[in-house]
Amino acid sequence: MRRILVANRGEIARRVFRTARAMGLQTVAVYSEPDAGAPFVREADVAIALRGSTSAETYLDIAQVLDAAQRSGADAVHPGYGFLSESPDFAEAVREAGLTWIGPTPEAIRAMALKVEAKRLAADAGVPLVPGAELPDAVGDEEAAVRAEQVGYPLLVKASAGGGGKGMRVVDGPGDLADALASARREAQASFGDSTVFLERYLDQARHVEVQVFGDAHGNVVHLGERECSIQRRHQKIVEESPSPGLEPSVADSMYAAAVALARAIGYRGAGTVEFLVSGTGADQVFFFLEMNTRLQVEHPVTEMVTGIDLVEWQIRVARGEVLPKGQEEIRRQGHAIEVRLYAEDPARGYLPNTGILREFAVDPALRVDSGVEAGSLVTAYYDPMLAKVIAHAEDRESSASQLARGLRASRIHGLVTNRDSLVAILESPRFLSGETTTAFLEEEPAVLGPVVPSDVRDRHLASIAVQGRPVLDGVPAGWRNVPSVPEFTAVRELGAESDTTVTTLWSMGGTRVGVLEDGAEPFVDPPRALVDVDFSAAGDVIAVRIDGVLATCAVAAYDDLVCIDDGLWSTQWHRVSLYPGGSADEGAKGPSTPVPGTVTVVEVAAGDRVMAGQTLVVLEAMKMEHRITADVDGVVAEVLVVPGQSVEAHAVVAVLETSQEST
Numbered sequence: 001m002r003r004i005l006v007a008n009r010g011e012i013a014r015r016v017f018r019t020a021r022a023m024g025l026q027t028v029a030v031y032s033e034p035d036a037g038a039p040f041v042r043e044a045d046v047a048i049a050l051r052g053s054t055s056a057e058t059y060l061d062i063a064q065v066l067d068a069a070q071r072s073g074a075d076a077v078h079p080g081y082g083f084l085s086e087s088p089d090f091a092e093a094v095r096e097a098g099l100t101w102i103g104p105t106p107e108a109i110r111a112m113a114l115k116v117e118a119k120r121l122a123a124d125a126g127v128p129l130v131p132g133a134e135l136p137d138a139v140g141d142e143e144a145a146v147r148a149e150q151v152g153y154p155l156l157v158k159a160s161a162g163g164g165g166k167g168m169r170v171v172d173g174p175g176d177l178a179d180a181l182a183s184a185r186r187e188a189q190a191s192f193g194d195s196t197v198f199l200e201r202y203l204d205q206a207r208h209v210e211v212q213v214f215g216d217a218h219g220n221v222v223h224l225g226e227r228e229c230s231i232q233r234r235h236q237k238i239v240e241e242s243p244s245p246g247l248e249p250s251v252a253d254s255m256y257a258a259a260v261a262l263a264r265a266i267g268y269r270g271a272g273t274v275e276f277l278v279s280g281t282g283a284d285q286v287f288f289f290l291e292m293n294t295r296l297q298v299e300h301p302v303t304e305m306v307t308g309i310d311l312v313e314w315q316i317r318v319a320r321g322e323v324l325p326k327g328q329e330e331i332r333r334q335g336h337a338i339e340v341r342l343y344a345e346d347p348a349r350g351y352l353p354n355t356g357i358l359r360e361f362a363v364d365p366a367l368r369v370d371s372g373v374e375a376g377s378l379v380t381a382y383y384d385p386m387l388a389k390v391i392a393h394a395e396d397r398e399s400s401a402s403q404l405a406r407g408l409r410a411s412r413i414h415g416l417v418t419n420r421d422s423l424v425a426i427l428e429s430p431r432f433l434s435g436e437t438t439t440a441f442l443e444e445e446p447a448v449l450g451p452v453v454p455s456d457v458r459d460r461h462l463a464s465i466a467v468q469g470r471p472v473l474d475g476v477p478a479g480w481r482n483v484p485s486v487p488e489f490t491a492v493r494e495l496g497a498e499s500d501t502t503v504t505t506l507w508s509m510g511g512t513r514v515g516v517l518e519d520g521a522e523p524f525v526d527p528p529r530a531l532v533d534v535d536f537s538a539a540g541d542v543i544a545v546r547i548d549g550v551l552a553t554c555a556v557a558a559y560d561d562l563v564c565i566d567d568g569l570w571s572t573q574w575h576r577v578s579l580y581p582g583g584s585a586d587e588g589a590k591g592p593s594t595p596v597p598g599t600v601t602v603v604e605v606a607a608g609d610r611v612m613a614g615q616t617l618v619v620l621e622a623m624k625m626e627h628r629i630t631a632d633v634d635g636v637v638a639e640v641l642v643v644p645g646q647s648v649e650a651h652a653v654v655a656v657l658e659t660s661q662e663s664t
Contacts, residue, residue, distance in 0.1 A: 001076045001100055001320055003028060003045075005069045007090075008080030009059060010372025011388065012296075013040040016078050019312040028072040030065055032058035034380045040372060046072045053382055054599075059083040060193060062090050066097055076100035076319065078312075082384075085295040086113045086161070102319040104215075104294045108266045112292040115160045116198050119289065125265050127258045127289040130277060132200035137185075141178045144199075148177055151199045156235075157181055159188035160196040167191060168235040170202055183619070186601060187626055204440050207278040208232065209244050209287070211259035212303050212311075215268040216318045222328045223256045224303050224311075230437045231426060233351055234625065238419070239426060240299035241338040242306050245397060245435030247278060248285045255287055262292065270318050271296045271311055277439075298341070298389065301370060305337035305393035336397040338404050340423045342413075344385040345623075346496050347422040348450030352595050353385040353623040354496070355650070359415035359559045364407030367392055379416060381597040381622040387418065397435070401427045414557060414564040414573065417496040421571075425451040453570050455530075460545040461565040461572045463514035463532040464554040466490045466503045468541060468563065492563070495573035591641075591653040592629050598622030600646045605655065609637045618642060618654045635659040 004020050005028035006013045017027045017040070029044035033053050041047045048068035050058040058064065060083055069077060077094045079085035085103070088110035094101045103109070112118045116134050123129055133147040135157075148155060148171070157180045159167025167188030169180035181197065189195040212224040228244035229237040244252070259274035275290040300311050314325060344354045358377045363369045371388030379385065392404035405427040408420055425448040426432055431441070442449065453461075466488075490503045502517040515528025535544035541556040557564045561576045602619035605611060611631045617640075618629040635657040642654045 001316070002026060003072070003074045004076045004078050004102070004316075005030065005065075005072060005074035006040075006044075006078045006080055007059070007065050007084055008078075008082070009035055009383065010038065010040060011370050011386065012080035012082075012298075012372075014043060014372060015370050016080065016312055017043055019310055019316070023313065023316060025316070028069070028074045030059070030068045032382070034378075034382050037378065038372065039374050039377065048072050055083065055383065056190070056193070062087075062093055065090075066093060069094075069097065069099060074099065076102055076316075078102040078315070079295065081295050081298055086293070088113055100319050102270070102315050104268055104270045104272060108268050109294045111266045112272075112294050113161060114196070115158065115291050116196075118292055121265065122262055122289040122292075125258070125262050127262060128287065130200050130203065130288040130290065132198060135181075135196075135198045137196060141181070144181060145174060145177055148174065148199055151201055154202040154204065156200045156202045157184040157197050158200055159184060159192060159194070160198055161188065161192040161194035166236075167197060170235075183626060186619075187621075190601075190621060203277050203279055203288075205279070205438050206230075207244065207246055207437065208237070208275065208290075208439055209247055209255070209278045210273045210275040210293075210297070211255055212297075212300070213259050213263045213268065213272050213274060214311075214314060214318070214324060215263050215270065215272070216324045217269055217321055218323050220324045220327070221260050221263045221268060222324060222326070222331060223260055224307050224309065224331055225333050226252060226255065227297075227299055227302055228437060229299060230439050231432075231441045232439060233347065233442060237299060238341045238343070238423070239338065239432075239437075240302055241336065241397070241400075242302040243333065243336065244278075245437065246281070248282065251278065251285050251287055258287075258289070262289075268294075271300070271315050273297045299339055301368060301389060301391045302337040302339045305368070305391060306333040306335055307331060308334070335393055335395050336400045337391060337393040338397075338400045338427070339389050339391040340404065340408070340427070341386055342388045342390055342408075342423070343419045344379050344387055344416045345419055346417045347419050349496070351419075351625075352627075353381070353625065354417040355379050355381050355596055355623075357415050358387070358413075359562070360412045360557060360564070361387070361414075362412040363388065363390060364410050367404065367407040383623060385623045387413075387416075398433060401433060409569050409571075410566075411571075412555075412557075412564075412566050413571070415559065415562065417573075421451050421453075422449055453572060456547050456550075457567065457570045458572065459516050459530045459532050460547060460552060460567070461554060461570075461574075462492070462501060462503050462516050463534050463545050464543045464556050464565055465492055465563050465574055465576075466514045467534050467543060468556040468558065491577045492574040493577050495562070495575065500577055591656045592617055592631060594620055594629060594648050594650060594652045594654060595627060596620075596622045597649050598627065598647070600642045600644055600648060600654070601626070603640060603642065603644055605637050605640060607637050607639055611635060611637060611657070620648070629654050631657060633657065633659050 003026040006016045020027050027044045029047040031041045050064050052058045084090040088106040091101050091106040133151050154172050157169045167184045169184045171180045184197050185195040208230045211226050215221040227242045229240045231239040273293045276287045278287045346352045361375045368391040373387050392400045394400040405424045408424050491500050493500045514532045516530045533546040544553050555566045564573045598620040601621045605617050615631050616628045620627045638658045639656040
C-alpha cells in the first residue's frame with residue numbers, strides 16, 4: 001500500500017489523511033464542484049475533481065470515484081463514513097479494480113448493511129431485538145398500517161440502508177404513518193440510493209450505547225469498550241462519550257460479548273460498531289440490538305482518547321493483512337472523553353441549517369478538533385452542516401465536561417449561526433452532569449436548545465458595537481463635543497433574528513455612555529432600556545465595558561456589515577442595518593418562502609387548492625435534511641412558483657396565498 005484515495009469529503013477525509021501521512025503513505029482526495037476550495041482538497045497529495053454538485057452526482061457515483069482512483073495512481077481506497085462507506089457494491093468494485101479496500105469484506109457489509117437482514121443474524125446469535133416489522137417497497141399503506149399496529153406505537157420508520165439519522169421518522173399514531181413512510185423513503189433514497197425502510201418500536205426512555213469492535217483476517221476480534229450516544233437531534237448524535245455514565249457493569253460485559261460474537265459470526269475485518277438500546281436501571285437494566293455499522297463511526301475520537309489507539313491506523317494495518325496490534329487483554333481505557341458535533345444550524349429554530357462564509361474559526365487549542373472547515377470556508381446547502389467535532393479528555397467525566405464547555409465558550413466562530421451555545425448548555429446542565437442522558441434528553445430539556453444570553457452581557461456587546469472602530473486621541477473619544485449634542489444612533493440585527501435593536505451613543509469628557517433601546521423602540525422618542533459606561537483604555541478592537549461597577553472586555557471583529565463579539569464566556573453576532581431602509585425590488589413579494597438554499601423535492605398543492613395554516617405546501621431538501629414549507633395562514637393557493645427538482649435560493653417564495661379577507 002502506497003497511495004490511499006479517500007472516497008469522502010470534509011472532516012473525515014482530513015482525519016484519514018493525518019494518519020496516512022504519519023504512516024508514510026500518500027493521499028488522494030476526490031471533490032465535488034462546491035468543495036473545490038475546501039481544506040481537504042489542498043491537504044491531499046493529489047486531488048481529482050468529480051463532475052457535479054450533489055451527493056448523488058459525485059460522492060455516491062461509484063464509476064467516477066473508481067476512475068479517479070485509477071487516474072491518480074491510488075492503490076487503496078478508504079471510504080470514511082456515510083456516502084459509499086457501507087455499500088457492498090462499492091467494496092466489491094474497489095477489489096475488482098485491483099485496489100485494496102480499507103474496510104470489512106463486501107460479504108460482511110452486505111450482511112449488516114441491510115438492517116432487516118442484520119436483525120435476523122443478530123437473533124440467530126442470541127442477541128435480543130427491539131420489536132419491529134419488515135416493510136418492502138411493494139407493501140402499500142394499508143398493509144403497512146396493519147404491520148405498524150402489530151409493532152405498536154410510538155414507532156420508528158427507519159432506512160434499511162445507511163445511518164446517521166437519515167431516513168428516520170418517529171410516528172406517534174396511525175394518522176402520521178403514511179406521511180412518515182413517504183418522507184423517510186425519499187430521504188433514504190437521496191442519502192443512500194435505497195428507499196427501503198422498516199418499522200421498529202420506539203423506546204423513548206432508553207440509552208443509545210454502542211460497542212466498538214475490530215477484527216482482522218486471522219480470526220481475531222476484540223472490543224474497545226462502549227460509547228454513549230443518547231443525546232440526539234433528528235435521530236442524529238450530537239454528544240458522544242466514553243465510557244457510558246449509566247451502563248451497569250454486568251450489562252456492559254454482556255454487550256461486549258454479544259458484539260464480539262456477532263462480529264465473529266460474519267467473519268468481520270476492520271472497524272465496526274454494534275449499536276444497542278439500553279433500557280432500565282440497576283438489576284432491571286436490559287439491552288436490545290439495533291444495528292451494526294460496518295465502518296468507522298463519526299464519534300470514533302472518544303474511543304481513541306480513552307484507549308490511546310489510532311483507529312484509522314488499525315484500519316490500514318488490517319487492510320494490509322496484519323494481525324491486530326493488540327489483543328483483548330492489552331486494551332485498557334483511561335479517563336473520560338466527550339465529543340460534541342458543532343453544526344452550522346440554529347437549534348432554537350428547528351435546527352434550521354445555515355449557509356455562508358465562515359469568517360473566523362478558532363477553537364480552544366487545549367481541545368481536540370476534527371474539522372472540515374477553516375476561516376474563509378464556504379458552507380453550502382449541498383452537504384451535512386457539521387463544521388467540526390470537538391473533543392475533551394480528562395481524568396473524570398465532570399472534568400471532561402467542564403473543559404469542553406469552557407473551551408467552546410472561548411472559541412471564536414464567526415459568520416454563521418451554530419449550535420455552540422446549545423452544546424455548552426447541554427454540557428453544563430445538571431441532568432447531563434448527573435448522567436441522566438436518555439434519547440429523550442432534548443425533548444425533556446428544551447431550554448438547552450436556545451440558551452438566552454444574559455441581559456448585562458448582551459448590553460455590553462451592543463455597547464462595544466456602538467463604539468468599535470472609533471479612534472481615541474489623548475483620551476478624548478471621537479465624537480466628543482464641549483457642548484451637549486444630539487446622540488448618535490446605531491441599528492443592528494442579531495444574526496438569525498428577525499427584529500432590530502437600536503443603540504444610542506452619548507460622548508462626553510467624563511466618559512462615554514451607550515444607551516440600549518428596547519427592540520422596536522423609536523430613536524429620539526423612547527428612552528434607553530439600559531445605560532452602559534464604555535472604557536477606551538483598552539487598545540484596538542478590545543473594548544472594556546463597565547456595568548454596575550463590573551468591568552469586562554469584549555473582542556470585536558468586523559466583516560463588512562457583520563460584527564462579532566467575543567468575551568471569553570459568550571459570543572454574539574450582529575448585522576449593522578440602516579436606520580432608514582429604502583425600498584427593494586422584492587419588497588412586495590409575500591408568501592411562504594424557503595429558509596435556506598436547496599432543492600424542491602415535492603410540491604403538495606396546486607393553484608386553487610384551499611389550505612390551512614400549518615399545512616405542508618412544498619418539501620425542500622437542503623444539507624441532507626428535509627424541510628417542510630408550510631402555509632402561515634388559512635387561504636387559497638393563487639399560484640405555485642416552484643416545481644420538483646428546482647434549485648432555489650434562501651427566502652425564495654414558493655407559493656402565493658390569498659386569505660379570505662383578500663378575496664372579499
